[in-house]
Amino acid sequence: MLRLRHSVLAQLLSSPSASTISPLHRLFSAAAPAVSPNPSFAVEEYLVATCGLTRPQALKASAKLSHLKSPSKPDAVRAFLAGLGLSGADVAAVVAKDPRLLCAKVEKTLAPIVAGLIGLGLSRSEIARLVSLPTVKFRCRSIVSKIEYYLPLFGSSENLLRALKKNFYLLSADLDDVVKPNTALLRECRLGACDIAKLCISQPWLLTANVKRVQAMVECAENIGVPRASGMFRHALHAVAFISEEKIATKVKYFKNTFRWTDAEVGMAVSKYPTVLNKSKESLQRKFEFLISEVGLESAYIAHRPVMFGLSLEGRLRPRYYAVKFLNENGLLKCSPSYSTVFTETEKAFKEKFICPHKEAAPHLEEDYDAACKGELPANFRFT
Known part of the structure; x- marks a missing residue:
């Protein structure tokens, strides 16, 4: 235990924030194993009675923990997670999704990860949220280097956590072969850091998708009349993310038949407000009828000001x-x-x-x- 504290202290002294020393000191102290090996240790019962898993969850998880002969290491991990601020229910959920976390070494694995994340500026509560995210394997040390890459890309830890909640593959995707090429492609589209962050918070899968698929999206956005240099290009990418070219063609036909827009007016509306492609026909129809019948606007006037379709x-x-x-x-x-x-x-x-x-x-x-x-x-x- 003394060696554990010395190791942690050394890590914290190298951290840019001295204020983290006290909370982490208590955290690691709480994680000290207090139970000696027990040859009659029953993993499944431990998972139910101590960790709070349901019987089916425990049965499934115990298959991955059959080598455990003592609650010593799992107790240390549970204490460590509790020290981060996770509730009993949170710990149960984390163990259910990644049972092998109970086998992680607090001093050699979990402590360095936490120290690294704190060094990047994450708070203890943010780290607890990270641990609790679905399928996040907190015992993988690569998590620190990936968070380090994503933080400046998303602009803040809060933005990053929101993106990770939508796409947990961000932490498992290969940075060099997948994420960085997609990021480079978005930058080639003249999207600044702020635009990329906004786009990837709402569509974080863009960073982990096949590069060819992202390239096809870029081409589709250009084909609907929005050039890369346009300030609307981010919105165009967002609009075509989940819509095929066939559906785009169908929606264009709808605009021409229902609103009596010309090809030029359709192009104007889509280029000024690409999200109009994602609006339901019912919503578009109700707003169009209101603007025409009650407000008295002309159809061509609406085509040049399509953002009105995005208002309640x-x-x-x-x-x-x-x-x-x-x-x-x-x-x-x-x-x-x-x-x-x-x-x-x-x-x-x-x-x-x-x-x-x-x-x-x-x-x-x-x-x-x-x-x-x-x-x-x-x-x-x-x-x-």
Whole structure:
């Protein structure tokens, strides 16, 4: 145990944060084995009674731990995990997904991994979240080098943990043969670090997919009319990630037949708002009919401002239209505003421009507008 503490202390002294010494000192102290070898040790019973696994989980896990003859090492690992902040249920889940973790050496394997991750700036709670992620094998030392590569790519440990939750293959994929070539390809598309981070947080599989598949996505994004140099290219990649060329062609035909858009108007809409390809026909139809029938916009006008299809009909489009209509009908606006601006402005900007200046003339306007945004129709909010 003395040698363990000396080893840990040496690691922590080399860490950039001296504040980590006390928590980890307690962590490793808690992991000291306290049970001597027991020739009658029953692994399956230990997993159920001590680790909290269900009987089926224990039966499956015990096959990988048949060589264990004592609870000494598993107890040390459990204490170590508890010291990281994992609850009993968390530890049970971790053991169920990776039973061999109970065989890991705290001093030679787990302690260096934790020290390495702390050295990269992860907090103890973040490390606990990492350990708890599905299929993450925390006993693999390569986890530190991979986290070191991903951290600057994703911009923060929080972003990285969100991505890992969606794609645990990030920690098992080969960095040199898979991840780095995909990253290089995205950079060739003139995506900056911020764009790559945003794209890979929502679609982290892009980094672990076959390079040819990612290349095909890039070509598809270009084929829908979004050049690599465009600020919309990240959105175009996101839009075509799970849609085939056949489905894209079907959606284009839908735009032309239903909205009466020309080829040029379809190209304009898709290039300005690629995500329109992912919207359901029902959602598109409802918003289009509202914008045409109630707001009175032209189809060509909508094609040039397709981002309106990405806004909530009930939570934004209707309430804002009714608020502006109310102001117009009561002579509170000097001129009719552009509805594209009305719909796309931030909530703060919209209220500052259309709600706050009329509090005296229409004292209930803000209250009624807020209620309308929640799907309610106040009796004193006159829509006609």
